[in-house]
Amino acid sequence: MESVKPTLLIVSDSPDRPEFEEAIGRTGLTLEVRTAGDIPSATTIIESEQVDCIVSAYEIPDENGRLYMGGLRLLEYVRREHGELPFIIFTFVVNEDSVRRATTNGVTAYIRDIEGENVVGQLSYHINSAISRRLTERRADEQARINEIIRDVNDSLVREQVRDEMIRRISLELTTDDVYRTAGFVFLDRETERIDTWTSGDTASLNEGERTTELVSQTLESGSVTTNSTSPPRIAIPVVYEETRYGVLVLETNASHVFYETERAVLGELGETIGHALNAIDVRNSLVDRERELSEQKEQLEQFASIVTHEIRNPLNVAKGNLAALQEEHDDEGEDPEFEYIERSLERIDTIVDDILALVRTNASLDVRTTALERVVEEAWDTVETDDAILEIGDGRAVEADPSQLRRLFENLFRNSIEHATPPDGRLTVSVYVDGDAIVVQDDGVGIDEAILDDIFEMGMTGAGYGTGLGMAIVSDLAERHGWTVTASNYEDGARFRIRGLETKGVDRE
Known part of the structure; x- marks a missing residue:
């Protein structure tokens, strides 16, 4: 992940005071420091740059050169135009009235520049705290916007039935907000796995140049989400379904954007979801051809x-x-x-x-073998973001199944529980056990909305706005390919999924 370089604005007629330099050094942060000697200069910087924290004197000149309460007037402006942007006053003015006015206007910290006070320590602490909180809030806000974009993209995945039209719609949805400026997709030739075609709204930005080609190559080689180290920031997401590599999704964003791990994980899942959707289109096209x-x-x-x-x-x-x-x-x-x-x-x-005149029926075969249930369940759990959820596994049993497909089935069930069933004020427990010829996966979460319970395995069905609407359809598909049936129900406070029709037996333990 690329490092963050927040911007600190110092508004003072003496911005080179050693206290500022020492306090900034103690924060341990790598900061972009900007200075202004009066209100007009300060407001120009605030309006044109992304400032993360302001340290201001109390008496600074306004547009008329007046010193009286210039810092307070700047604070009022910041609160009116920029909300909760951290604002620290560092001044020798220590009367109660000035403190009261600053506090009323939402000052982040009021540090008195008095001999004997640990002003450097206070400055360092409040700058560090304010910027850390600011970056966390910005990241949360940006992630919320990204999640909204991903929800719109998932809607497009469900609606579109034609490959090129789906990619065009995805690129459009990804660039409607200002988070991502340009989106492009590299299709691979299935036989050679070399770049076949580019689909992009801005080929001049993405399609040309060695940087993008190198980024795509790194992604194809690693099979994971990859970012560049130059400006503008770009991220490349592999689009795969099982062993099939469809291509790479490339996004370009603004120069100040930072790709956090949360965003990388969400985009990685998006690549898998697009892969599932492209596979669904392939299957539909194959069915059409077959029909x-x-x-x-x-x-x-x-x-x-x-x-x-x-x-x-x-x-x-x-x-x-x-x-x-x-x-x-x-x-x-x-x-x-x-x-x-x-x-x-x-x-x-x-x-x-x-x-x-007799007809012959053929069925595609799976790599079915005796598979230890506990091992597959643990492997699936390890691949899902489970936060602090608890996994409980019953007695060790073995099932006749394709291990990779069974693991994918559990991954989607676990992801569904974590994303949709975790109680807002509690810790989720997911249990997996064998009951006769069935495997049961249940949780103690909030249960399944009765309005969607009967249709939960239909593609596009989701009980939450941020859900993708594909996971349960995949579970149903994987079960059917094994000749099993899967059902969903509410049990006490949580949800229960029962997979029937399995051949189970004990596992020998050494």
Whole structure:
């Protein structure tokens, strides 16, 4: 993660006082220090730059050169125009009236410049505290805006059915706010895994230049979210589904933006979600192609059936009728082995026609093996941001399943519990245990909204505004591929998911 360089503005006629330099050094922060000697200069800096903290004298010149309570007037301006921007007054003016006025106007700290007071320590403490709080608030605000963008993107994923249109919509949604200035997508050729095409709203910004190419290459090589170390900041997110690499999403933001770990994690999940959506489009397209092929085959089969009916069945029936007449005509001569041979041959032709018209069903196979449930559950838990949630696992059992697919199923169930079930004032416990031929995953959270309970496994269904609406559909899909069924219900205060149809057995322990 790139380092933050906050801006400190010192408003004083003596900004080079050693107390300022020593206090800044003690904070341990790497600061961009700006200075102003009067109110007009200070307001110009505040309006044109991203200031994180102000240290001001009490008496500073205004636009008319008057010193009286200039710092207080600057404080009033900051509170009126810039809300809670930290504002520290450092002054020799120590009368109660000045302190009361500053406090009334929301001063962050009022430090008296009096001999014998630990002014350097106080300055250092309040600057450090104010800037740290400011950066935390800014990061929370920016993350909230990013989450809102991601929700809009997820809505686009559900709505769009065409690949290029979906990517265009995603790029548009990502750049509607000023968090990300430009969004581009690199598609990979499936066979060579080399860059196939670029889709970008600003190809001059992203598509050209070695920096972006290098960033994309690093992302493809590492398989993880990657950022550059130059300005403007860019972040590249791999877009994958299982073992399929669809491409890389590249975002460019403003020069002051910092990619925190929380944002990187959210964007990494977005890359996976886009991968799932692209895979869904591929599956739909394959189904459309398959349905078209089946329709053509059905038409050919109908034509063939017509030929069989008219060109084979009719003569065959005539032959059977003539054979029956011959058998009746020679009935008094006893059984004739030649007639029996002809009858068996005609029946054989009948059977062959029936066999030709039979349909053959094929199913894709999974890598199913005996899998230790406890190990897969723990691996899935480790890949999900669980905060301080608790995992409880029942007696060790083994199941017949594809380990990677089973792990993905649990990851989505755990993520659903953490994101949607964690109580606001409590600690979530998630339990996994075997009950007969079923695996049960339940939590002691807030439960499932009854309004969506019956449709919870439908794609796009979510019980919260920040949810992606894809996780439960993936759970259902993975279960069905194994031949299992999955159901959801509310149990006491929490939610319970039951996966039925498994073959389970004990695990040998050494």
